[in-house]
Each structure stands twice: as structure tokens, then as C-alpha cells.
Amino acid sequence: MQSQSRKSSNSRVPDSNAGKSEPTGGDSEITNGANDPEPEGDARGTSEKKLALAIERRYTDVLESVFFNSNPEIKKVKVDKDSLELSVYFPFLLPQPSPGGGKWMDTTAAQRKLRRDFAQYLHGKEFGIELANFFRAHFATFLLKLGNISKYRTSIQKHLRRLPQKSNAGRRRQAIDKAIARQIRCYGPQALEWLKDLQKTVESWIRVDPQLEDEGLSKKIFRRYPAKNYPWVTFFMKIAYQIPRKPYSVSTCDNTSTYGGELPPATLSEPTRWSTLDISAKVLQAKLAHDHGVQFPLRSIRDILRKSLR
Secondary structure, eight states, X not given: OOOOOOOOTTOOOOGGGTTOOOOSSSTTSOOSSTTOOXXXXXXXXXXXXHHXXXXXXXXXXXHHHHSTTXXXXXXXXXXOSSOEEEEEEOOOOOOOOOTTSTTTTOSHHHHHHHHHHHHXXXXXXXXXXXXXXXXXXXXXXXXXXXXXXXXXXXXXXXXXXXXXXXXXXXXXXXXXXXXXXXXXXXXXXXXXXXXXXXXXXXXXXXXXXXXXXXXXXXXXXXXXXXXXXXXXXXXXXXXXXXXXXXXXXXXXXXXXXXXXXXXXOBXXXXXXXXXXXXXXXXXXHHHHHHHHSOOOOHHHHHHHHHHHTO
């Protein structure tokens, strides 16, 4: 699923920013939260409750300014063979500085950085899980409406209406039987070999043109590896926005960690950071889901693949 967030036509920098220069760093830029400045004033002798309310007010001011009169719209829904592509328009204004927040959010640079960091957060694992649960619960509600459960007794309706909440409690895991394990051992080395070749190819492209970005690389990959001859490319490109990375590799980006403290995934333009084994496991998971209509657990796939390579 793909989600798009556009800046509202009403978005503007507050008048208090007029004539100010955009700093490249300093206390006015927002960080991951660890170094946020405390509210101005002497906090000694202030109860924890008053201090908490003061900090809450600072964040509330930003929330209200960013999401003022925000009405999301579903712009496009496209159903493919094994996926659903959704485009969402959501007004997302530039945050205004909090009156009690000191220098926090008082520059255009800090406000824009906040937007970029939030966009990065949306690519994280935590939001992905919550979003999956959200769609899962609404699909369960849709099924109940489609089945017209009002025709059943009240006790049965009451039991069935708990289905959306149950769907978020935890997903059933499909066990990997011997037949699927054989496919993983068969396909795994093939996928891994192709991914290593792709990695070297992308590295060579970047050496020739260091300015290549993900969009340009995607086009070159599809031209170099047509799906009819290289079936793995289709499944790889499905995870290209969030490629598993080596845990010890150094990022070429400035933002090296997410809000959860985890390093961000690799991108197409960072092939040296790719973890080809983990990518192979995710590619195999996508292929098995395509072939069997079942999402097999990634950890089990990776373990079987790792053992087959010994």
C-alpha cells in the first residue's frame, strides 16, 4: 500500500518567522526527543503534575496547528492480484511555535525537519503494524456488514461484533510444513545469488553516477532485469522502500536512527548496506504468499534459508 501526504494550500510559515534565516543546526531544531528543551522558567519547587502539564501544552500547541481542520480523503483505491494500493490526501500544515515552548519550533528549518522526521517515522515498523491492525479491524467490520449479521439472535450478534477487536489481538501464524520448507531450500539460493548480482550491479551504477536516486534506480533495475526473465525482481521491488540493512553498516544519511532508536532500513541507493540474506527471506516470503495465498512467518523462512546455505 502506498500513502501520499500533500501540503495543504493553507499551509504557511507563521508571521513570526518573517525575515529569519534558516539555521543549519542548534537548539531551535527538533531532535529525536532526547534533547528537547524543558519549558522556560525555574522548574524547582514545581510539582511533577504542573511540569507535565506545561510539557503537554507545548506538544498540544504543535498538534493543533499541524492538524487544524484536517479532513483526510481517499483519492485512489486500486486492487491488484495480491495487494491493494491506496492513495490518501491528508492536510499537513507547518507547525507553529508554541507560546510556552521557548525556541522550540520557532524557525522554518525546525518546522520542516519535523515534517521530514514524521515522514520517516511513517516508514517504520511500529506504524506499519498499527496500520495493518487498523485495516484488519475495518475489513472484519466490512465482513460483518456484508454478512448482514442482524438476521441472527442478539447473543450471536454480540459475539460476532467482537471480531474486529479480536483481529488486532494477534495474528495466527501459518506453520511451515515440509513441502514449503523444500521450496525455501530450493528457491532460497537462487534468490540470494540474484540479489548479490543485483547488489553489484547497483554499486557499479552508483560509481558511474553518484547522483542516482531511488526512482532512477528502480527504472534501471526493471530495464536490466525484466520480470519475464528475472521473476525475483517483482518481489524485490515490493520491499524496495524498506530494504533490510546490515546491523553494523554506516548510513550515508544524516538521520541514522528512528524514534524507537533503531537504525532506518537501507535504500536502493545504498547497496553496501543491504543485508542480502534478510532480503532473500523477505523476497521468499512475498513469493510464497503469491503462490499459496499465505503469509508464512519471516523468522522461520530465514532460519530454513540460513541452514540450507551451510
